[in-house]
Amino acid sequence: MFQSEIRPSQVNDLLEKVRNRSYKHYLLRLVIEKARSINNKTIDFDFPVTAIVGPNGGGKTTIAGAAAILYKEVAPSQFFAKSGKFDASMANWKIEYEAIDRTMKNNDTVRRTAKYHNLKWARTTLEREVLIFGVSRTVPAAERKELRKCVSNNFEVNNDRVRSFSDDVAQSVSAILDKDVSQYKNILVDDKGNVTLLTGINENGESFSEFHFGAGESSIIRMVLQLEACEDNALIIVEEIENGLHPVATIRMVEYLIELAERKKIQAIFTTHSNDALLPLPSKAIWASVNGELYQGKLDVRSLRAISGQINSKLVIFVEDEFAGLWVQSILSNIPDISLDSISIHPMKGDGTAVKVQQHHNINPSVEQDAICFIDGDSEQTEKPEKMIYRLPGEYPESTVYDEVLERLDEVSGELAIALLKPYEFESKLKDIMQSVRNTNRDYHLLFSQLGKRIGFVPEARVREAFLTVWCRLNSKYILRVSELLKGKLPKESDQVCIVQN
DSSP: OOOOSSOHHHHHHHHHHHHTTOOSEEEEEEEEEEETTEEEEEEEOOSSEEEEEOSTTSSHHHHHHHHHTTBTTSOGGGTSOOOGGGGGGGTTEEEEEEEEETTTOSSSOEEEEEEEETTEEEEOOBOOOEEEEOGGGGSOGGGOGGGGGGOSTTOOOOGGGEEEOOHHHHHHHHHHHTSOOTTOEEEEOSTTSSSEEEEEEOTTSOEEEGGGSOHHHHHHHHHHHHHHHSOTTOEEEESSTTTTOOHHHHHHHHHHHHHHHHHHOOEEEEEESOSGGGTTSOGGGEEEEETTEEEESOOOHHHHHHHHTOSOOSEEEEESSHHHHHHHHHHHHTSTTBOGGGEEEEEOSSHHHHHHHHHHHHHOTTOOSEEEEEEOTTOSSOOBGGGTEEEOSSSSHHHHHHHHHHHTHHHHHHHHHHHTTOOGGGHHHHHHHHHHHHHHOSOGGGHHHHHHHHTTOOOHHHHHHHHHHHHHHHTHHHHHHHHHHTTTTSOBTTOOOOOOOO
């Protein structure tokens, strides 16, 4: 199970800092009235490190670019270049902003606008340092034109152009790449330092140049060098943060940005296709952009494919969280003749998000498969069978399943004991332990984990599976009702398919 190096207290402190607007410079909100596929959508930056996730062409770079061009030093053409008559769609683009700029207003926010009208951009900008890291950062050194002068047996520079890494740079790079770079150097190739070449030391003490670095390694070192040198309160834009990185390094890079937000009060916005990049972030730090729609909250990449219709399943089911998804899957597996391989179930990290995503999915003309939504019993959303939104029984899924099995344990104690990897005779102890766990539990999400530890470190996943299996056997009438409720919507193993032969 993933465990972030970032403590919950650090996350909460940063969320609170944004709520209290305790920044010198900070982009709080942007409203894209029109830009590419996005119309009349608002993005709130509730956390200083924000991930924009979505499919290719979904609008991720549009959001990142819209944020960047609020500031004077970023030319709109860097993100929104116009190619003559071939970009007629740029007419009447407009973006509005709410930001903090204490050099202008000490006790209030400032509002600005950027719009493309009459073949040119009109902006009311703000001053702030902005660092932009595009996908070209991972181009190998051997393919970069500015470094060709370094490819020679005669290449040398004076010692005053060879710079050691600062402690902050060396420690940050080492934390991301899990590699000691304290002896690495940065060489200034030209007089102004606009062109640089990295060098390293191998285990044998032999030096090697950046031409022998991995592309991901090189890009991380160069990014950290710039980030450690940037001003406090700078804005950082990173496109496809996972580009060239191992999944673990991707996680550590995001954790580094969070640590930098604490230490240097920076604000970072990055785009990604990686679930790993989302792991260290709170739900409010994640926005999904899909076909012009925006969703705030943790959505994994598989869910995004379902939203955009880029999957092969015949039915999509959206639920609030992982356990609700497992519960629905168990229910469906007990309905005869159902083709489970043709159904995909996607946790959405919230009832409002699940309903919103399901409704947008079903009105998307490019999506062929239907989508169903199951909300929890305590959800504030409204059950609407006519729109294929259904409510699960009970109040909270984990406690509902646990309590119903506990209440009828005399009927299934032996079966449950075996499912929990215990001998049949363990049934005599099981009820007392289950009742004790229930009595002392304060967070129903932890019921199955706590029971697993009490009966001998049985994995939580195994305990959940055992309870769901037994619950389904005890609730055959409910499963029959679900079968009738979804009649005609569930794909069947007996459905005929047409095999086209060329």
